[in-house]
Each structure stands twice: as C-alpha cells, then as structure tokens.
Amino acid sequence: MKIIIGILIIYIIYQVLKRSPSNKKSPLKTEATFRFESIDPRPSASAPKQLPKPKERPTPKTAKTAKWYRADECVSVQGYDITGGLIYVGEMLRDSSGYGNDACLINPKLKTAPAEPWEDADEMGYWPQYETISPKCRGAYLKWLADGRAEPEAYVGYVFLFFYGLERRLFVDGPKENISAEERLDIVREVIRLRKIYGGNRSFHGYASNFLAMEWVLYESDQPAPDYLDFDDRYCSEPFQVVLAQYVAAGKPIPADVALRWIILHPEFGLRTPARRCAKEFRALFLHRYTQQFGDGLIIKPNKTPLKLEYHAASSSIRGALQLKFPELRNPFILKAPLKKIGILVEECTTQLEPYSRFIGRKNNDPTSLAALALLPKELMLQAPTAQKAQSLLMQISSHGAGLISTESLYTGLEERVPLQIGKKESENLATMIEGMGFGIAPDIRFHNIKPTIDGNVVIFPKGHGIDFRPSREFRTLITILRLGAIVSQIDNDLSPAEEATLQTLINESRELTQIEKESLLAFLHWCLNTPQGTAGIKQRLADVSSVEKTAISHILISVAYADGRIDPREVKQLEKIYTTLGLNKEQVTSDLHTLAAANEPVTVGLRDREPSYAIPSPDIEPVQTKGFSLNEELIRIRTEETRQVRGVLEEIFADQVDDQDDDNLTVDIPTTKNPLESLDTVHQTFFHRLLEQETWERSAMHDLCKELGLMVNGAMEVLNEWAFDHANAPLIDDGEPVFVDVDLAKEIVNG
DSSP states (O other): OHHHHHHHHHHHHHHHHHHSOSSOOOTTSOOOEEEEEOOOOOOOSSSOOOOOOOOOOOOOTTOOBOEEEOTTOOEEETTEEEOSOOEEESSBOBOTTSSSBOTTOBOTTSOOOOOOTTSOGGGSOSSOOTTTSOHHHHHHHHHHHHTTSOOTTSOHHHHHHHHHHHHIIIIIIHHHHTOOHHHHHHHHHHHHHHHHHHTTSHHHHHHHHHHHHHHIIIIITTSOOOTTOOTTSGGGHHHHHHHHHHHHHTTOOBOHHHHHHHHHHOTTOOOOHHHHHTHHHHHHHHHHHHHHHHTTOBOOOOOSOEEEEEEOOSSTTSOSEEEEEEEEEEOGGGOSHHHHHHHHHHHHHHHHTHHHHHHHTSTTOOTTSHHHHTTSOHHHHTTSHHHHHHHHHHHHHTTTSSEEEEHHHHHHHTTOOOOSSOOHHHHHHHHHHHHHTTEEEESOTTTTSOOOOTTSEEEEEESOSOTTOOOOHHHHHHHHHHHHHHHHHTTTSOOOHHHHHHHHHHHHTOSSSOHHHHHHHHHHHHHHHTSOOOOTTHHHHTTTOOHHHHHHHHHHHHHHHTTTSEEOHHHHHHHHHHHHHTTOOTTHHHHHHHHHHHHSOOOEEOOSSSSOOEEOOOOSSOOOOOOSHHHHHHHHHIIIIIHHHHHHHHHHHTTTHHHHSOOTTOOOOOOOOOOGGGGSOHHHHHHHHHHTTOSEEOHHHHHHHHHHHTOOHHHHHHHHHHHHHHHHSSOSEEOSSSEEEOHHHHHHHHHO
16 A cells, blocks of 8 residues: 555656756746636627527538638639638638637528628627628628728628637637748738728727737737737737736836836726827826936836736637736736836826816817917927927027017017917917926016017016016015116116116115026016006006105105216106106105205206206215216115015006006906806706716716616717817817716816
C-alpha cells in the first residue's frame, strides 16, 4: 500500500513539473487563452438583448457542411456571383450553443427574391439570421455581396449579417484551425473598409472597432498597436486594458494619452460637457498639464488581480461572451488611487475650458474667432495662428511701453468685425480678448469704469492685469484723480510735460499700489491725456458734497494746473468753469492759486480781467527754475491727507459714466420671476427633472424612462433642446452613445 501511495505522489510531482513553463516570458509579450464562457453579456444601449435559445432543428443526413471562402475565392449562390469571399456557404454550420445553424450561414438551398440592399429593412428583425429572413431580404443581401459590399445606402442589417461571419471565423474557428496571418490580415482590412463606409452607424462602428482591437489583443499584442485602433471608443475598454497592463508589467510610466484613455473608458468616470464639446482643446490641455505635473508619466506598481477580458460578439450565434485570460498580466484598470490623481487633473482642465465651451455652445458663435480663442487657457490660445498674428500686432503696438492706437484700427488689425457702437458687452469682450493674449487695454471697462469709443483711441500695454487682478480702493480713487487731472491739463489744448510728469509721479510714488496697478494706471493716464474728458453728470453727483470735500477736490485741480509753474488767463477762465461744473465757487480759483503758490514757488498768474499779467512778489533771492518737485509733493500731500475725507466721493464722481454714455447695443437683462420651466408641459417637466439625476445615460435607460412617461425618445430630447436654446442659446442634451445631459446648463437656466 505504501509503495502504491509513493508511486502516486511521484507521478503527481512529475505532472506538475511537466506543465510548468521552462522559462519566463517577457511582460510585454501577451500569452492568452481564449475560450467560451457561459456568462451574461454586459449591458449595452446599442447591443440587442439576448434572444431565447431556439429549438434545435433537425439536420438532414444529406446536409452539406458549410465551407469558409477566403478572400481570393468566389462562389455563386442563387444566380449571384460573389467575389472576395469571407463568407460561410453551406447547409450546416452549428452555432456556439449547438441548437441551430449560425446566423451568418448562407444556405444556397433557401429561396430568394430580387431586391435592392436598401429595401425591406423592416423585415430583417433586430438580430437577423440568414435562414429566417424573408426571400426578398436574402436577395437584397446576396446582391449587396455580389456588388462588392460597398453600397453606401445599404441597410446596416445586411452589413451586420456579413460581419457575423467574420466574428465566427476569427474568434470561434480561428483558434481551433490556426488560421494564417495572411487570412487574418484580409479580414482586418475588410472590417476597416466596412467601418469607413458604414461607420456612421454608431452600433456598427463600435462593434467593428472592438473587433479590430480584440484581434490585435489575441494575435498581435506583442507588437505596437496599429493606427486603425481607436482606444478612445468605449467599445474598446476591454482591449485597452491590455495596453495599460503592459506598461505596468514593464515598470514603465503611463504616458499622458494612455492616462487620458484610462479615465475616459473607466465606467465610474465621465467627462463633463466642456471636455466633450471641446474634445480637441481638452485633449491638448490635458496632455500639456499631465506632462507638467507627472513628467514622463505616473509609475504604477502591479496589483494582484489577474487580467481577464471578455469579447461580446454582435452575432446572436455566439452566445454568452468569449473570455480571454492573461496569466502573466495584472489588471491595473481597476485601481482607484492613480485614477483619483488623473481625475483631479481632468476636472481642472474641464473647469478652465468652461468659458470657451459656453461661448461656442451658443448659436452663431465662431470657435475660431479671437473672442472665442481669448477664452481658452493661454497655452492653447497661443497655438492658434489667428492668435499668434494678433499677439504680434499687440507686441508691435506696445514695443516701447504703453502704445496708443485707434479703436477701429485695433479691430481691423485683429481681423475682427468692427461694431457699430461699443457697448458694455463689446467692451468686456475686447478687454478679455486682449488680456487673453498677454496684454492689457486702457480703458478697461472692468477696472477703469469707462468704455472705449469706436471713433476714439485705446492704449495697449504689456503683460496686462492678469487673471486674478483685484483693484484696490487706492487704485479706484486714483482713477478719478487722473481723470480730473486730465480735464485740467486739456484746458489750453496744450499738454504740458510737467503736468503729465506730475500725474505720473502721483502713481509711481504711491506705496499702496501694486506694480500691476501702477502699470495699469500709467496706461490709463496715457489714454486720459490723449482723449477729451467730459464732465457730464458730475455736477449732479456733487450736489450733496460738503464744502470740505469740495475744497479737497479743488486742490487736486489747482495742483495739476499749477504743475508747469504758470497759469495763463485761459486756464483761469476754464478753471472757473470747471469749479462751477463741480459745484465749487468760481471766485475761489484765484485764491486757491495764490495759496498754493505761497506754499511753494513763484508762479505767473493771468487774471481774468483786462489788467496785464503780473508775478506774485517773490523773496529777494535769485529766481529758481521750476522743477515741479514741491508741486508733486503738494499733490501727494493732498492725496494722503485730504482724499481720506473725500475718497468715497471721488469714487462716485465717474461711477455712473458707463450708463450715461449712449449705448444702443447694450443688452439689458430685465429681471423676471417667471420660472423657465413653465413653458414646458407637465410631462416634459418631469422628464427634465428625471434627467438631472445623472449626467450620463445609456440609450436603453433613456428609452425606458421615456416609455414610462409616455414619450418618444427623439421627440422628447428635441423638445428639451429647443427649450434650452430659447433660454440659453445652447443644447441641453447631447445625443450619442451614451447620451449626455448638460446638468450645469440646466441649473443655470432654472436658477437664472
């Protein structure tokens, strides 16, 4: 007995050693086993539901076994001469369940009737089988085959019927018969050709893409993936797992494009509307940011879960799923930690594309216009030829610092349509566009509180305000002081360098301004001094200002006028007018001039009467040439002391000028309390609320929801899209596989 047990043990050990591999395989060399498994297929919106098993049909004893015709073989069936092969012809070809003939089998004994490939599609059924379709459908199918399988208007059911045979040959008979590489190549070429012709059908495109990818996995995965594989397609999520597993097994970093496909194909993740609508821009931005953050890519340690894939055939004759096992590869596709890192980056890129996405999602907006490009993240915007040309122009204008250009010339140079009038919206778009290209504009309605005019000028300055610019209160106060100073300096239509220098020093010597604020104010000053400044509406705003506040404002005006050390009669007269406009006593002009002069240097003052000009008596010392230093000091003193009392007043002087300007093109949003959903009937309101429960819908689930509500799928989606266009000029539902719902847009419409 002991001897028998010993012999058994030795035999078992021998068998184990015999089956173990003698040497290790390369981790990038895919060794797989492919076999049938009785498992339920994964749900798919475009894949038909599994048919019940048909009753087994008795096979005549004289039935001729089917033959597979290769690409270089011909066959004649019912008078149709079929060249190019790639079909099964005969009377018997059992399907995978053994209950009947395969759906693809062309039985030459069955009757046919003449028909065109685009006719009688409704007689085909959802999952067609050659032996069960009508004679006319058989005739149409055989004619399509005989004509070279290229009729673009052919019913896609005939394409699928032929495709079933290719699936059978490659994945059922192929592993058993060890078909040649040449034959596999013929099949692959044919599927690629069919996908080009009939790929407009989402279902066929998906199945064909998955077929090609699984062929590569099964037979060629030790070679680089060919260009015709589309791993961005959700149908290819299974084959893609081999690509990912190979990188992990080899210890190589995950490239940016592979990382992006990983998260796109993963069932627990979904791209939001901006990433889908702006797919090209999103991809470019993600690849750039991924490389910035992770260099060559994330390196992932192999996990313990072995890699197993399933191929779900389009053919109803290949029941269940074909399961593919890879003993030497792990399955990193299911790991969550690296996906979380990638997901954070995806969300960041998506958020930055939201302004651009919203812009191009509206009707009649050109995605290639500068207005659109300026909404892109800078690294994308600067890649566009149009933006590069515009940036070159702006660089030329501001090559020596802040540069002046007419508004019309700027639009023309940027190749943008010149508006009839610049309203608030146009001003913001122009400023955003210039800012997006790395420059600033003055006036910038967002910060300077005034719009450019179409017949006026603007100033372009380098660098601009930046994304996070937030003007300080000091910045806002100086905006008004500069405009008041410009009003005074323009009295005699002769800008004095000393007056300009005084206002520049006021900016440069401020310790409360950031460098960006100073550059913005200097550009704004340049615009102010070269653009007539109006005083419309100021008197009304200063009606309730106290005398102390008015005195502080008058000192600002006098200090600027006195900057060149001389006041002629015209300036005195204009100052009196400005004093009157501002609600000040015009008799105070001469007194203010004398007061300021006595505190600083001699100044020549021209009185408004006919008496000749005379100089204020000066001390018995040699006259000193006016340099403006003490005047600047005086103006700074006024700013630091007296503007504390009138800061709020100064900020309000020009506050409403944007509204005061003529603005026929400005769109005013009239508040309304009406709920936008009231324009929908009760059923479509319910449909709307149900849709918002999730952003991604399988088409089958969408169909079930509409059926529950008594709606037709296409009609219901069209109603909601028209409703969204009426309220936001953008679609709510993106019909596809799967169906996407713009939840953010829905909330924007409902919440106003």
